[in-house]
Amino acid sequence: MKYEEEITMYMVSNTIQVLEGYGDQILERFKIRQGIEDMPGFKELKVLKSLGKQGYDEVLVHTVWQDKAAFENWFSSREFHLAHRKPARTETGEKMVVSNSIDHYEVIVESDTTLAVGYVG
Secondary structure, three states: OOOEEEEEEEEEEEEEEEEOOOHHHHHHHHOOOOOHHHOOOEEEEEEEEOOOOOOEEEEEEEEEEOOHHHHHHHHOOHHHHHHOOOOOEOOOOOEOEEEEEEEEEEEEEEEOHHHHOOOOO
């Protein structure tokens, strides 16, 4: 049995559509750490590669923050702007990112096995 705890964190999800065949190059860019982990209120980063898309690659970037203000602090920070200053381009100069969609969420319930330690039901 998993233990669920009510929480009120903030999550931002960035769905990035990439030219077909270039998803792995975008993923490599996320492996280079650029200061997000040092931002006050930062909780978690997950970068996901979609499977089975036809005609394009897709990368999902999920960040979790203590609250909305912590995310806004990151978004307006020098570190954010430095990390996003050079768009990824193909060898012919075409932008790899075709489009992206950013969604904001309030995290209401989180459940994972690490919360279950010591749980007595």
